[in-house]
Amino acid sequence: MAKFYITTPIYYPNARLHIGHAYTTVAADALARYHRLLGDEVFFLTGTDEHGQKIGRTAQEAGLSPQQYVDQIVATIRELWGTLAISYDDFIRTSEDRHRTVVQEVFRQLVASGDVYKGTYEGWYCTPDESFWPEGRLVDGKCPVCGRAVERVQEESYFLKLAPYAERLKRHILEHPGFIQPESRRNEMLAFIDQGLDDLSISRTSFDWGVPLPGDEKHVAYVWIDALTNYITAAGFGSDAERFARLWPADVHLVGKEIVRFHAIIWPIILLALKLPLPKTVFGHGWLLLDDAKIGKSTGNVIDPTTLVERYGLDAVRYYLLREVAFGSDGSYSEPSLVLRTNVDLANDLGNLLSRTTAMLERFSAGKVPVPVGTSNLRPVAEAAIYECEQALASLSLSDALVALFRLVKAANKSIEEEAPWTLHRNQDPRLAAVLYDLAESLRITAVALRPFLIDAPAKIYAQLGAGDIGATSWQDVAWGGLKPGATIQRGAPLFPRIEAEEPTASAPRPAVAATTSAKATAEKAGTIELADFKRLELKVARVVSAEPVEGSRKLLKLTLDLGAEQRTVVSGIAGHYDGPALVGKDVILVANLAPATIFGIESGGMILAARDRDQLRLLTVDGSLQPGSSVS
Numbered sequence: 001m002a003k004f005y006i007t008t009p010i011y012y013p014n015a016r017l018h019i020g021h022a023y024t025t026v027a028a029d030a031l032a033r034y035h036r037l038l039g040d041e042v043f044f045l046t047g048t049d050e051h052g053q054k055i056g057r058t059a060q061e062a063g064l065s066p067q068q069y070v071d072q073i074v075a076t077i078r079e080l081w082g083t084l085a086i087s088y089d090d091f092i093r094t095s096e097d098r099h100r101t102v103v104q105e106v107f108r109q110l111v112a113s114g115d116v117y118k119g120t121y122e123g124w125y126c127t128p129d130e131s132f133w134p135e136g137r138l139v140d141g142k143c144p145v146c147g148r149a150v151e152r153v154q155e156e157s158y159f160l161k162l163a164p165y166a167e168r169l170k171r172h173i174l175e176h177p178g179f180i181q182p183e184s185r186r187n188e189m190l191a192f193i194d195q196g197l198d199d200l201s202i203s204r205t206s207f208d209w210g211v212p213l214p215g216d217e218k219h220v221a222y223v224w225i226d227a228l229t230n231y232i233t234a235a236g237f238g239s240d241a242e243r244f245a246r247l248w249p250a251d252v253h254l255v256g257k258e259i260v261r262f263h264a265i266i267w268p269i270i271l272l273a274l275k276l277p278l279p280k281t282v283f284g285h286g287w288l289l290l291d292d293a294k295i296g297k298s299t300g301n302v303i304d305p306t307t308l309v310e311r312y313g314l315d316a317v318r319y320y321l322l323r324e325v326a327f328g329s330d331g332s333y334s335e336p337s338l339v340l341r342t343n344v345d346l347a348n349d350l351g352n353l354l355s356r357t358t359a360m361l362e363r364f365s366a367g368k369v370p371v372p373v374g375t376s377n378l379r380p381v382a383e384a385a386i387y388e389c390e391q392a393l394a395s396l397s398l399s400d401a402l403v404a405l406f407r408l409v410k411a412a413n414k415s416i417e418e419e420a421p422w423t424l425h426r427n428q429d430p431r432l433a434a435v436l437y438d439l440a441e442s443l444r445i446t447a448v449a450l451r452p453f454l455i456d457a458p459a460k461i462y463a464q465l466g467a468g469d470i471g472a473t474s475w476q477d478v479a480w481g482g483l484k485p486g487a488t489i490q491r492g493a494p495l496f497p498r499i500e501a502e503e504p505t506a507s508a509p510r511p512a513v514a515a516t517t518s519a520k521a522t523a524e525k526a527g528t529i530e531l532a533d534f535k536r537l538e539l540k541v542a543r544v545v546s547a548e549p550v551e552g553s554r555k556l557l558k559l560t561l562d563l564g565a566e567q568r569t570v571v572s573g574i575a576g577h578y579d580g581p582a583l584v585g586k587d588v589i590l591v592a593n594l595a596p597a598t599i600f601g602i603e604s605g606g607m608i609l610a611a612r613d614r615d616q617l618r619l620l621t622v623d624g625s626l627q628p629g630s631s632v633s
């Protein structure tokens, strides 16, 4: 039995997760489910990266201990994975004892091997933000988050030497073409190594919410050895040698493209220093984009996957995420495209094929699967589709795998038009049985092959075809001929009801940069928040000092905002709605305590509020003139 160890990144529980996280995790889930159907021993790991200064501070602001704070967020994350039917085998939390032990052991080994030394981390410190910034992150010599003056400070730190491993890593990348995928990321990483690798600071003394380092407990492990090592902790490193030998190395680390470097350079070097084998594949998928900006909390365009599942159903959301974007490339998310995909692929193509097929079996075959006589037209189509689907899954091309399967669905629908079973029936043509069997068997095979991707539909298809318990099937059941003649059809409700355009949800303004949409989504869930939740938002009146286009983007403007005591740079997706110069002097509302995000290489320190009505977008402002920096409550 082969083993298949797949991981998602561990997520940072600083806020609720959004559709971008769902995208990565649903993809990992589909691959895990596929390998389980193949009969592999699958270990599917996800989890949370819980330490660090930001969590410590957010917890403090919420009046909680860091552990209490992360416990709350982790509960919402587990709930979300439940909603999306994520079949993880283990959920690792870096605050767990089992992980603390491993981080400390890793540190001990790296010290013992001479790869780690104690030195001084120099950087620029912003006192109000309690943040260190390397020289290169400063903006005009000022703090990139708040724009205030920074001071030069030194902090004692442990460092991991990367340079001694650069050549070995480079050779490994060149000799293992599958190690970093897709190829564009591989080339980026090779170029990065060629620039030279600086020693890596792996500890901090400026905060204490982390794993204390053995022998020098004023240091806590910094993210590199604290977070990346989760992948070996969960596999049994240091706790279960037999299991670790079986599971490690991981087969696939699935990561967003922004963290490929950590997984393809830093993590392998840590493993080389520990004398452990390297993961077989680091796959950097693209981003789901919205108005040219990555979907993320920092840019404000958060889409709640739970709301989408409630609105459109689990299978529709999973199908959309896995089908819409070529895995590895960037893709754009929009609610109309989700509705379109659901209606065209799932309701029209797949759902109609099932209802037409079962209706014809009832009318022309007494509700039973007939004994096929003669040649099958769809069998070669099905075999080709399955072959392509398998090839695509082997190279992690999830959307290609679905395209291949739906080629069979389309061919089956086309064969109904061409063969006209109703005419064959009227003429008492003996070919009728073969045509009907072809349709039913194509559907059965599609149902099995869809099991990695969809949760409810495959079982419904099986039940309507009278094919038995789909839970008992494996990938071998995609072979032609599995449907038993004589099985009784049980017609049921439409597999995917069409989403009607006049339904308010379908024609509603699509979720976008405007904060109003997520508020709307929350309201639609009939959820409420406490006043204290609202009070956590720091809303301020900000005056636009300048507004310039962002090079390379049609949608974004780079705004400089006056907040009275400070100036902020904010990147906003409003270029299609406002002319830059016309904004200067205007007062807008800024979410001032949003974590900074880098958008098109620009550090954006907050989000300005706007309302959207279909294609119209208008900025929020104040009624009358107030001092910049005035607070909104």
Ligand SMILES: [Zn+2]
Binding pocket: 126, 127, 128, 129, 143, 144, 145, 146, 147, 148
């Ligand atoms: Zn600052």
